[in-house]
Amino acid sequence: MTETLYCYCCRVHHPSEQMRRFETRHGARWRCLRSIQAARSSVEERDQFGRSQSEINLALARLHKESIIVPMSERRLQRY
Numbered sequence: 001m002t003e004t005l006y007c008y009c010c011r012v013h014h015p016s017e018q019m020r021r022f023e024t025r026h027g028a029r030w031r032c033l034r035s036i037q038a039a040r041s042s043v044e045e046r047d048q049f050g051r052s053q054s055e056i057n058l059a060l061a062r063l064h065k066e067s068i069i070v071p072m073s074e075r076r077l078q079r080y
């Protein structure tokens with residue numbers, strides 16, 4: 001039988017190999033790797049999304065200004 005530890009984040013027991021000690025204001029607690037990684041990646045994704053979205057908006061604004069974007073309907077009429 002695998003040793004389990006109580007995860008304060010999920011409030012369930014996980015196998016001890018998935019657990020990491022996590023320092024909190026109330027002392028050391030056990031937290032699973034999955035919850036730590038989920039918290040970390042959600043922050044990174046949000047940052048990356050915000051950055052890429054503003055870059056896309058900038059690029060689109062530039063293209064619109066230079067009239068590089070041709071509407072799909074017009075493009076379909078052209079023969080390559």
Ligand SMILES: [Zn+2]
Pocket residue numbers: 007009010011012014031032035
């Ligand atoms: Zn957990």
